[in-house]
Amino acid sequence: MRKVKFTQTNFHEKLSTIIEEFPRLDDIHPFYGDLLHVLYNKDHYKLALGQINTARNLISKIAKDYVKLLKYGDSLYRCKALKVAALGRMCTVTKRIGPSLAYLDQIRQHMARLPSIDPNTRTILICGYPNVGKSSFINKITRADVDVQPYAFTTKSLFVGHTDYKYLRYQVIDTPGILDRPFEDRNIIEMCSITALAHLRAAVLFFLDISGSCGYTIAQQSALFHSIKSLFMNKPLIIVCNKTDLQSLEGISEDDKNLVEEMKSEAMKTLIGQGGEPREGAEVLLTMSTLTEQGVIAVKNAACERLLDQRVEIKMKSKKINDCLNRFHVAVPKPRDQKERPPCIPQAVLEAKAKEAEKEKKRLEKDIEEENGGAGVYSASLKKHYLLAHDEWKEDNMPEILDGHNVYDFVDPDILQRLEELEKEEGLLQDQEDDEVEMDVEDLTPQQQKELAEIRKKKSLLIREHRIKKSTAESRPIVPRKFDKDKRFTSERMGRQLSSLGLDPSKAIERVRSKSRGRKRDRSTDHDMDVDNDGSNKKMRARSLSRSRSRPPTNELVPGEGFKDSAQKIKAFKLGKKSVQKRNKDAKKGVDDDHDLRRGWPVMTEVWMNVGGIKKIRVYDFESYFLFGRFHVCFILVSCYTFLNLWIFSDNYEMIFGFISQSSGVLSFSCLLFFLVKFELHKYESHFKLQARLQPNMKWALQNRRKT
Amino acid sequence: MRLEKCWFCSSTIYPGHGIQFVRNDAKIFRFCRSKCHKNFKMKRNPRKVKWTKAYRRLHGKDMTQDATFEFERKRNRPERYDRNLTENTLKAIKTIDKVKFRREETHHKNRMKGKVAKERKEARKELDQQIHMLVAPGAMVKDTSAAKVTVKVQHESTDENRMEE
Numbered sequence: 104m105r106k107v108k109f110t111q112t113n114f115h116e117k118l119s120t121i122i123e124e125f126p127r128l129d130d131i132h133p134f135y136g137d138l139l140h141v142l143y144n145k146d147h148y149k150l151a152l153g154q155i156n157t158a159r160n161l162i163s164k165i166a167k168d169y170v171k172l173l174k175y176g177d178s179l180y181r182c183k184a185l186k187v188a189a190l191g192r193m194c195t196v197t198k199r200i201g202p203s204l205a206y207l208d209q210i211r212q213h214m215a216r217l218p219s220i221d222p223n224t225r226t227i228l229i230c231g232y233p234n235v236g237k238s239s240f241i242n243k244i245t246r247a248d249v250d251v252q253p254y255a256f257t258t259k260s261l262f263v264g265h266t267d268y269k270y271l272r273y274q275v276i277d278t279p280g281i282l283d284r285p286f287e288d289r290n291i292i293e294m295c296s297i298t299a300l301a302h303l304r305a306a307v308l309f310f311l312d313i314s315g316s317c318g319y320t321i322a323q324q325s326a327l328f329h330s331i332k333s334l335f336m337n338k339p340l341i342i343v344c345n346k347t348d349l350q351s352l353e354g355i356s357e358d359d360k361n362l363v364e365e366m367k368s369e370a371m372k373t374l375i376g377q378g379g380e381p382r383e384g385a386e387v388l389l390t391m392s393t394l395t396e397q398g399v400i401a402v403k404n405a406a407c408e409r410l411l412d413q414r415v416e417i418k419m420k421s422k423k424i425n426d427c428l429n430r431f432h433v434a435v436p437k438p439r440d441q442k443e444r445p446p447c448i449p450q451a452v453l454e455a456k457a458k459e460a461e462k463e464k465k466r467l468e469k470d471i472e473e474e475n476g477g478a479g480v481y482s483a484s485l486k487k488h489y490l491l492a493h494d495e496w497k498e499d500n501m502p503e504i505l506d507g508h509n510v511y512d513f514v515d516p517d518i519l520q521r522l523e524e525l526e527k528e529e530g531l532l533q534d535q536e537d538d539e540v541e542m543d544v545e546d547l548t549p550q551q552q553k554e555l556a557e558i559r560k561k562k563s564l565l566i567r568e569h570r571i572k573k574s575t576a577e578s579r580p581i582v583p584r585k586f587d588k589d590k591r592f593t594s595e596r597m598g599r600q601l602s603s604l605g606l607d608p609s610k611a612i613e614r615v616r617s618k619s620r621g622r623k624r625d626r627s628t629d630h631d632m633d634v635d636n637d638g639s640n641k642k643m644r645a646r647s648l649s650r651s652r653s654r655p656p657t658n659e660l661v662p663g664e665g666f667k668d669s670a671q672k673i674k675a676f677k678l679g680k681k682s683v684q685k686r687n688k689d690a691k692k693g694v695d696d697d698h699d700l701r702r703g704w705p706v707m708t709e710v711w712m713n714v715g716g717i718k719k720i721r722v723y724d725f726e727s728y729f730l731f732g733r734f735h736v737c738f739i740l741v742s743c744y745t746f747l748n749l750w751i752f753s754d755n756y757e758m759i760f761g762f763i764s765q766s767s768g769v770l771s772f773s774c775l776l777f778f779l780v781k782f783e784l785h786k787y788e789s790h791f792k793l794q795a796r797l798q799p800n801m802k803w804a805l806q807n808r809r810k811t
Numbered sequence: 812m813r814l815e816k817c818w819f820c821s822s823t824i825y826p827g828h829g830i831q832f833v834r835n836d837a838k839i840f841r842f843c844r845s846k847c848h849k850n851f852k853m854k855r856n857p858r859k860v861k862w863t864k865a866y867r868r869l870h871g872k873d874m875t876q877d878a879t880f881e882f883e884r885k886r887n888r889p890e891r892y893d894r895n896l897t898e899n900t901l902k903a904i905k906t907i908d909k910v911k912f913r914r915e916e917t918h919h920k921n922r923m924k925g926k927v928a929k930e931r932k933e934a935r936k937e938l939d940q941q942i943h944m945l946v947a948p949g950a951m952v953k954d955t956s957a958a959k960v961t962v963k964v965q966h967e968s969t970d971e972n973r974m975e976e
Contacts, residue, residue: 489892490891491891491892491893492891492893493894496892496893496894499892499894499897501892501897502901503812503813504812504814505901505904506904506905506908507814507823508814508883508904508908509813509814509883510897510900510901510904511813511886511889512883512884512885512886513882513883513900513903513904513907514886514890514896514897514900515882515886515900516890516896518882518896518899518900518903519899519903521881521882522903522906522907524878525878525879525882525906525907525910526906526910528878529910529913529914532914532917536917543928544928544931544932544935545931546931547931547934547935547938551938554938554942554945555934555937555938557944557945558937558938558941558942558944558945559937561944561945562941562944601947604945604946604947604950605946605947605949605950605951606947606949606950
């Protein structure tokens with residue numbers, strides 16, 4: 104149960120995180136919402152998320168159902184089967200939402216790479232035809248590194264750069280080029296820039312390629328301008344003529360000039376609409392060349408200025424401004440008189456500075472090092488400044504170790520004197536040495552030495568044998584003399600050993616031989632039915648091996664065991680065997696688990712019910728009971744009856760008809776019985792208190808669940 | 812560079828050998844090899860471990876007090892370098908070593924003084940007492956008694972014969 108629940112929680116968690124982490128298109132800034140819609144279809148996106156949500160709910164439901172079912176599992180095998188089923192269903196659900204998950208993953212990866220554009224801060228938007236020089240411009244004024252290539256649509260998405268003006272940060276957004284097409288025909292890339300234009304409150308720089316090297320004439324570009332000028336509402340607009348190095352503004356044809364004038368007038372309109380102060384027309388139309396960097400800064404400054412003015416205007420008009428104004432105050436000291444007051448530097452500092460300049464440099468160790476080849480080559484002699492009695496000792500290498508002693512430990516100013524004393528002492532000691540002490544005890548003779556050696560050898564042998572016997576006695580049992588394959592216990596050997604010790608072995612051998620049994624064959628031939636040889640027979644009997652005690656049959660009562668009768672003994676043995684049986688902990692299929700539950704056949708099961716105390720009675724599952732027990736008995740009876748009748752009255756047709764009517768009557772009677780039995784058992788149901796818990800029948804359990 | 816002494820076995824530790832262990836009370840234990848280190852970790856007392864110098868000195872196997880040990884002492888105050896002094900020191904080290912070695916030998920000889928006599932005594936005793944490993948006691952007794960009996964009979968018969976005559 105725990106496993107099912109755990110899997111369900113896991114799934115739930117993961118899917119919930121997915122659902123929550125993906126932004127809801129309605130909750131985010133409309134610019135982002137539109138951008139996402141442009142890039143990934145909004146409907147598709149919502150659909151995918153919805154699918155995941157349903158999957159999550161489905162899994163929860165599955166888990167709940169199966170957990171409830173598991174509570175009624177009677178055998179371990181059944182529980183395991185249920186668990187497997189639950190997990191399997193959850194997995195299939197997950198598999199079904201696989202494609203949506205893949206789609207969402209792709210979206211996620213793409214979204215992660217979208218540029219971070221703050222819709223509320225100062226923004227400058229660059230738009231125009233493809234290849235006019237927008238990306239080069241942004242490369243020039245910001246640190247952005249956008250691809251600049253000769254082919255159109257190099258820029259495929261929005262790029263952000265940042266630039267500064269008057270200590271303020273401005274976002275500069277580079278858009279992909281827009282072509283002059285009706286709105287519906289636009290592709291995703293163009294839609295990106297359109298979205299940006301539509302939603303971001305920014306200053307717009309419309310780029311115009313004067314030279315026409317982008318592949319489009321001024322006419323086309325101005326047509327584009329007019330088609331999207333609706334997007335320029337309330338935005339400070341500046342028209343920038345780029346690529347003036349190739350073609351200057353003055354050099355273009357009349358028609359083109361007219362078109363440009365038209366655009367300029369449009370731009371002026373926005374300027375006027377903005378706030379009133381109509382400045383020179385130059386503010387609206389600017390020329391530059393990104394290649395020669397001529398006029399780039401001017402364009403940027405103009406754009407930033409315009410934007411700033413607009414924002415300030417708006418802020419001034421809002422209500423918040425009054426709160427802010429009170430806090431601004433710049434204090435400037437008013438000049439009292441015309442006296443000049445330069446900064447004050449003390450005289451000493453000036454003098455010291457002058458001195459430092461003229462001081463000569465000392466020759467340092469560093470300089471010496473550099474002269475002699477640098478750091479790796481020259482190593483300075485640290486002993487240069489030693490103070491010693493004689494200068495030639497400076498470079499001496501004194502040994503620190505000699506013969507396993509530290510020389511420093513022996514160094515002593517009066518070592519010589521002490522050494523002399525030591526030598527004197529040593530001399531005295533040597534004189535005092537005694538000669539060798541005389542031995543009081545004499546050595547053994549060679550014969551004795553030989554004997555001693557032999558004794559020691561024998562002793563060591565005994566000790567060794569004893570040690571071997573001691574060590575192996577625990578791990579290996581000692582083989583008894585009966586199986587003496589090394590022939591260590593023969594009488595000859597004994598005789599030899601005794602004689603080597605100097606004793607006469609004959610008597611000992613005789614005694615030993617008389618006590619042994621001898622071989623079987625010899626026995627039978629020597630002592631065949633001889634009554635006279637009583638002594639030997641007696642000996643035989645006295646030495647005969649006792650028969651092995653064979654076990655009595657299991658059921659037979661042996662008095663010493665403590666059983667009342669053989670039946671009790673049998674029962675005891677049975678119980679003993681049962682207790683040793685292995686429990687089915689591996690959840691393998693048992694006898695009861697063989698039934699196919701899906702068909703709904705009722706199972707004939709026995710339930711041991713505790714009826715007051717120790718005694719247990721066997722009660723059958725009431726449903727299966729009447730279905731198997733009595734019903735089948737009736738059926739069998741009836742069938743037997745019919746067959747019997749048929750057999751008896753086979754030739755007589757009349758009787759057959761009579762019999763058929765009879766049998767039908769019997770059948771109906773049996774049905775009556777059948778129902779009676781059912782009702783009867785219903786009566787007994789409450790008596791036996793067969794509760795839901797005791798019902799192992801799965802079908803019943805399912806039905807019961809639905810009721811609750 | 813200094814040659815240190817192993818804390819456990821008191822042998823010299825040459826550079827590049829052994830392990831130093833610094834205890835929390837800042838006492839430094841130097842070991843010449845892992846054998847000593849492991850014995851230390853087992854908390855064995857070097858005075859009870861037979862093969863260490865500490866044990867040998869304690870139980871009188873090695874020389875304990877001697878004038879030659881006074882020469883080698885760790886001096887904490889450095890001396891100014893003097894070439895003559897250094898030469899003398901180096902020569903002195905050699906002679907001191909020789910003297911020390913000779914004295915150790917005498918010490919050892921004195922220790923082993925009564926060994927031979929003792930061994931011989933023991934051998935004699937063993938021979939007397941353990942002779943039964945070679946010759947059974949029964950066999951030995953029989954021989955001697957038989958010899959005695961024969962001698963006696965001879966003696967009596969000669970006397971009797973003489974008396975009869």
